[in-house]
Amino acid sequence: MVEKNSNADIVFSCEVEKHFHSEIIIEDHALIRILSGEMRVVQADQTYAFVAGDTFLLPRDLPAAVIKRPKDGRPYKSISISLKPDRLREYYLKHPVKTIQSHRPKIKTFDKHLLLESFFASLLPYFEMELVPETIISVKVEEAISILQNIDERIDTVLAYFGEPGKIDLADFMEKNFMFNMTMEKFGYLTGRSLTTFKRDFKKAFNTTPQKWLTQKRLELAHYQLTEKKRKPVEVYFEVGFENLSHFSFAFKKQFGYPPNALVK
Structure with a gap:
């Protein structure tokens, strides 16, 4: 993958490989415009497919898998704008809004709009x-925030909230997100707990350690994908998670008594 200005808050990405797959748990909101190709964002309960011309916001602290690939004979290309907390705080000091309550934001998609079209067109020469x-x-990031406010009256409920995730049902979150390869600290953070409290509450909910439970759940899911969906281990x-x-194959054989490729026929 080729990125220009990758150390900045505005990044142009060109995916030259046939297929690119990664997991993300972004720490900053990201406003993304797809120029060509396709990006699929896979969450626990929903999958989004974005193609050329689509604009969307990935909120911070969102567990997801991202798949980028060419489409219609054109490589994956996109523009991504990171909306970092320091820039957002500076913006909202100058443009204050009402107090924002804690919530769990989801991916926000935006219809085509003249303000968005002209904004992204203005970035290309840079x-x-x-x-x-x-x-x-700094000017372009502030312009992006202003445009989002103009086209989405509820965008401030996402961008102007700077608190940490509130405490939520641990068991429900883990059942939905176990396949995402996060640290125990991150699982704790996203469920509104310190690492110590997370481990304690996890033990109460599942009567085992997080690592043992995660390994078993991931192997069970893999077994289902291999036997029922007829997929390959590498897929x-x-x-x-x-x-x-090699680690997957070792753990799979230890759990089931045979390697995963034994199911591929």
């Missing part, structure tokens, strides 16, 4: 530069 001046980036190990194929 990607010919090796480094975009910070003053320009499923990453999606169910393992970092590499």
Whole structure:
């Protein structure tokens, strides 16, 4: 994958490989415009497919798997704008809004709008530069926030909230998100708990340790994908939460008594 200005808040990405798959748990809101190709965002309960011309907001602290690939003979290309807390705080100091309550934001999609079209068109010439001046980036990020406010009256409930996730039902969250490869600290954070409290509440809910439970759930999901969906080990190990194929194969054989490729016929 090629990225220009990848150290900045505005990034142009060109996916030149045939297929790119990763997990994200972004720490900043990201406003994304797809220029060509396709991006699929897979969450626990829903999958989004975005193609050329689509604009959407990925909220912070969102567990998801992202698949980027060419489409209609064109490579994956996109523009991504990180809306970092420091820039958002600075913006809302100048443009205050009412107190925002804690909530769990979801992916927001935006219909085509003249303001969005002109904004992203104005960014394209900057990607010919090796480094975009910070003053320009600051102006364009502020412009993006202003445009979102104009086209979505509820966007401030997402962008102007700076608190941490509130405490939620741990068992329900884990059952929905066990396939995402996160640290125990991140699972705790997203359920509104410290690491110590997370482990304590997890033990109460499942009567085992988080790591043992996660491994078993991921292997059960992998077994289902291999037997019922007729997929290959190389296609499923990453999606169910393992970092590499060899570790997955070792854990699978230890759990079921045979390697995962024994199910491929």
